[in-house]
Amino acid sequence: xxxxxxxxxxxxxxxxxxxxxxxxxxxxxxxxxxxxxxxxxxxxxxxxxxxxxxxxxxxxxxxxxxxxxxxxxxxxxxxxxxxxxxxxxxxxxxxxxxxxxxxxxxxxxxxxxxxxxxxxxxxxxxxxxxxxxxxxxxxxxxxxxxxxxxxxxxxxxxxxxxxxxxxxxxxxxxxxxxxxxxxxxxxxxxxxxxxxxxxxxxxxxxxxxxxxxxxxxxxxxxxxxxxxxxxxxxxxxxxxxxxxxxxxxxxxxxxxxxxxxxxxxxxxxxxxxxxxxxxxxxxxxxxxxxxxxxxxxxxxxxxxxxxxxxxxxxxxxxxxxxxxxxxxxxxxxxxxxxxxxxxxxxxxxxxxxxxxxx
Amino acid sequence: xxxxxxxxxxxxxxxxxxxxxxxxxxxxxxxxxxxxxxxxxxxxxxxxxxxxxxxxxxxxxxxxxxxxxxxxxxxxxxxxxxxxxxxxxxxxxxxxxxxxxxxxxxxxxxxxxxxxxxxxxxxxxxxxxxxxxxxxxxxxxxxxxxxxxxxxxxxxxxxxxxxxxxxxxxxxxxxxxxxxxxxxxxxxxxxxxxxxxxxxxxxxxxxxxxxxxxxxxxxxxxxxxxxxxxxxxxxxxxxxxxxxxxxxxxxxxxxxxxxxxxxxxxxxxxxxxxxxxxxxxxxxxxxxxxxxxxxxxxxxxxxxxxxxxxxxxxxxxxxxxxxxxxxxxxxxxxxxxxxxxxxxxxxxxxxxxxxxxx
Ligand SMILES: CC(C)[C@H](C(=O)O)[C@@H](O)C(=O)O
Ligand SMILES: CC(C)[C@H](C(=O)O)[C@@H](O)C(=O)O
Numbered sequence: 082x083x084x085x086x087x088x089x090x091x092x093x094x095x096x097x098x099x100x101x102x103x104x105x106x107x108x109x110x111x112x113x114x115x116x117x118x119x120x121x122x123x124x125x126x127x128x129x130x131x132x133x134x135x136x137x138x139x140x141x142x143x144x145x146x147x148x149x150x151x152x153x154x155x156x157x158x159x160x161x162x163x164x165x166x167x168x169x170x171x172x173x174x175x176x177x178x179x180x181x182x183x184x185x186x187x188x189x190x191x192x193x194x195x196x197x198x199x200x201x202x203x204x205x206x207x208x209x210x211x212x213x214x215x216x217x218x219x220x221x222x223x224x225x226x227x228x229x230x231x232x233x234x235x236x237x238x239x240x241x242x243x244x245x246x247x248x249x250x251x252x253x254x255x256x257x258x259x260x261x262x263x264x265x266x267x268x269x270x271x272x273x274x275x276x277x278x279x280x281x282x283x284x285x286x287x288x289x290x291x292x293x294x295x296x297x298x299x300x301x302x303x304x305x306x307x308x309x310x311x312x313x314x315x316x317x318x319x320x321x322x323x324x325x326x327x328x329x330x331x332x333x334x335x336x337x338x339x340x341x342x343x344x345x346x347x348x349x350x351x352x353x354x355x356x357x358x359x360x361x362x363x364x365x366x367x368x369x370x371x372x373x374x375x376x377x378x379x380x381x382x383x384x385x386x387x388x389x390x391x392x393x394x395x396x397x398x399x400x401x402x403x404x405x406x407x408x409x410x411x412x413x414x415x416x417x418x419x420x421x422x423x424x425x426x427x428x429x430x431x432x433x434x435x436x437x438x439x
Numbered sequence: 440x441x442x443x444x445x446x447x448x449x450x451x452x453x454x455x456x457x458x459x460x461x462x463x464x465x466x467x468x469x470x471x472x473x474x475x476x477x478x479x480x481x482x483x484x485x486x487x488x489x490x491x492x493x494x495x496x497x498x499x500x501x502x503x504x505x506x507x508x509x510x511x512x513x514x515x516x517x518x519x520x521x522x523x524x525x526x527x528x529x530x531x532x533x534x535x536x537x538x539x540x541x542x543x544x545x546x547x548x549x550x551x552x553x554x555x556x557x558x559x560x561x562x563x564x565x566x567x568x569x570x571x572x573x574x575x576x577x578x579x580x581x582x583x584x585x586x587x588x589x590x591x592x593x594x595x596x597x598x599x600x601x602x603x604x605x606x607x608x609x610x611x612x613x614x615x616x617x618x619x620x621x622x623x624x625x626x627x628x629x630x631x632x633x634x635x636x637x638x639x640x641x642x643x644x645x646x647x648x649x650x651x652x653x654x655x656x657x658x659x660x661x662x663x664x665x666x667x668x669x670x671x672x673x674x675x676x677x678x679x680x681x682x683x684x685x686x687x688x689x690x691x692x693x694x695x696x697x698x699x700x701x702x703x704x705x706x707x708x709x710x711x712x713x714x715x716x717x718x719x720x721x722x723x724x725x726x727x728x729x730x731x732x733x734x735x736x737x738x739x740x741x742x743x744x745x746x747x748x749x750x751x752x753x754x755x756x757x758x759x760x761x762x763x764x765x766x767x768x769x770x771x772x773x774x775x776x777x778x779x780x781x782x783x784x785x786x787x788x789x790x791x792x793x794x795x796x797x
Binding site for chain 2: 274
């Protein structure tokens with residue numbers, strides 16, 4: 082039997098509820114496949130601020146580093162929105178990405194046949210959409226120096242961030258993009274703003290050069306404004322998208338919302354080596370926290386991504402993904418994905434049904 | 440009678456064809472209202488590169504400065520895509536914005552009842568959408584210094600752009616946002632990434648302070664990734680959006696595409712004083728250039744925006760907008776907005792019908 086040390090970061094809002102479901106599902110699948118997990122919780126986000134004054138205590142980072150993979154739920158809430166930047170939940174998340182060197186963020190936007198009607202787009206436009214956004218996660222304008230709010234010569238304030246990428250940073254994420262496309266349909270679209278930005282010009286040059294090493298991948302380029310349009314117009318033209326940190330933030334969220342069911346979407350953040358972090362795309366939903374209304378499926382699918390990309394256990398990952406399809410086949414729905422004729426369930430009950438499905 | 444000096448910048452691709460239609464429409468409306476126009480053409484974009492080696496000859500800027508308003512069609516094409524940055528058509532456009540101090544870009548995304556079905560979104564989601572994006576146009580990462588491709592200490596290249604705003608830059612565009620919202624439904628949404636970026640933090644602080652001067656405007660804030668999602672999910676929640684240069688580029692294009700008919704959308708770029716530039720949102724469509732297939736309606740509606748925002752001739756603007764509605768009522772459609780049962784027309788014929796409608 083294989084044993085894995087998993088750090089759990091339940092975080093804020095609905096985090097603990099959906100995490101509990103994912104843990105139960107992991108245990109159930111582990112029992113069948115003789116995989117065991119040592120789960121250990123750590124603090125991040127608002128709960129960490131409340132307990133320690135910091136959104137990411139050093140102890141949490143160290144514990145993550147010492148584990149095989151990290152399962153994160155969600156962070157943030159109104160309560161902590163007006164703290165200074167270094168004390169905000171988001172700063173903890175950025176610190177975790179930097180601290181673990183998680184430069185590659187994989188964000189699938191897939192639409193399940195059961196949920197096509199949840200989309201705001203027409204059925205024929207979204208049916209079969211299956212996009213993977215590969216987003217750079219530790220560079221770009223999120224981390225570039227200099228940054229801050231400075232005083233100008235005339236005495237007024239100037240807010241500054243630096244959007245920057247080095248060749249090696251571009252190559253590193255570019256390769257993940259090409260390799261991801263290889264495992265999928267072989268189509269890669271790189272998104273930048275090379276008609277205006279120097280950093281995008283370098284991005285485009287390097288990605289174009291890399292392409293010669295991946296002759297089986299068909300590479301295209303789009304400007305970010307056009308990419309946003311094309312996602313809305315005809316999302317099925319996309320398979321794998323590779324892009325920088327900020328553009329990836331925006332486009333992956335737009336792509337996720339095309340599906341109409343972001344309560345279903347997981348993500349993976351990976352480094353060169355060391356543990357990855359796996360988390361749902363949705364937020365902490367403080368308005369429904371503690372009410373047993375949350376949809377745990379994105380968290381459960383994040384656990385499946387952890388098995389697949391973090392622990393190299395594809396069979397276990399498949400089992401979880403199949404179980405999710407099964408409960409949808411059976412007609413169970415949490416409030417966010419409810420539709421006529423389906424059976425409404427809460428977060429906990431959804432978890433119990435998932436365990437049966439496994 | 441009022442007389443206006445108008446600089447025409449037909450530019451590339453379909454530019455000259457659609458510009459010709461707009462000029463005829465302006466003349467027709469001018470005759471009825473005793474307004475006359477001195478039209479003078481100038482070079483920008485690819486045609487300027489071909490003629491002078493530069494995408495924006497000094498003579499063009501001077502001519503624009505000396506006129507009452509500038510009507511621009513579209514720039515760019517494959518032919519000029521691989522020139523060095525300072526010689527690219529887009530650089531001409533950026534130079535025009537900077538040269539005329541056009542800091543405020545108004546981009547309406549409205550859906551006409553005739554064209555609801557052209558949208559990739561469901562009818563009930565887009566019917567009645569009427570959004571105005573107020574985009575900052577001469578600052579942010581488009582113009583921030585330092586920028587360029589530099590060598591790092593380790594000898595690799597690093598591409599750099601600077602995303603920066605001063606307080607006065609934010610206030611200036613913020614006021615346009617509030618004033619625009621006042622003239623519309625009184626709802627303003629400011630979009631930033633204040634949870635990550637210092638420049639956005641300053642943006643949010645200033646916009647929040649400005650709000651006290653506009654007690655009749657209801658201000659909200661969204662992070663840019665969430666704004667992209669909300670545009671897809673339920674665009675009718677938005678009325679006026681105010682945001683920076685890059686976010687405005689992306690969101691205004693996404694909003695435009697929600698309507699499904701970007702061949703219909705005009706825009707206005709305005710400075711403190713001096714002439715504004717009015718242009719369609721769509722590009723130069725080199726693939727259909729010279730084939731009499733282009734949709735001239737966005738260009739014609741840009742002429743209407745010129746009358747309204749640039750020349751303070753709202754009656755003439757109304758007349759043009761009414762004429763556009765009329766030709767759609769009559770069932771005339773260019774290829775891009777064609778649907779069953781409608782009458783297909785080319786660019787020129789659409790122009791002739793418009794003149795009749797006036
Ligand atoms: C919370 C925020 C810092 C974060 C980001 O911008 O990366 C989030 O939007 C995301 O996409 O994971
Ligand atoms: C052509 C390009 C420089 C321009 C921009 O990015 O501003 C265009 O996309 C626009 O939105 O007008």
